[in-house]
Amino acid sequence: MTRAATPIVRNVDARHRYEIQTDEVIAGFTAYRDRDGQRVFFHTEIDDAFAGRGLASVLVQEALNHVRGEGKRIVPVCPYVAKFLERHDEFTDITDPVTPEVLQWLEATPAR
Template structure:
């Protein structure tokens, strides 16, 4: 799906994860929950050996590009993904905004 350097990001729907691989090594993943019109990105993890090599950014870009191509809105529960979208405003249009303004 997406390659950043030697990092390839692919969807593993049975595991509810997008996986980033470098060759055969798992470099990181984004866990998600999916509904027909929405994907909730709940957790991002990068293996220590791959930190600082752009794996998190490759994952974010790959997942968000896939969401856009699939017509999905994005609920960024994961703080990393939420912050990444904030730093890349070209993805802000994907954010899910609830219609309800009800609070506790």
């Protein structure tokens, strides 16, 4: 029986996302936009071929730890990130609410 490689999470700032790689393949990502000291997470996706391995949780945990290390705050527009934060109160101190203003800004901010 072969053992799966330990997943690696990295920030790909040029693409505004954190990617998770396992077995030398990009398995998924969580996308963000930065706004006034906030990192607004708006979409998380794991490829179906990697479903059921807990990779989304690993990805978001590492991304949020990175945000903390950068001194930024989290805005969880992405439903998966919002659900993750409900179960992980260690990020409450750096989480801002999703407001109509943030949603309007996100809608008006073009992807780079």
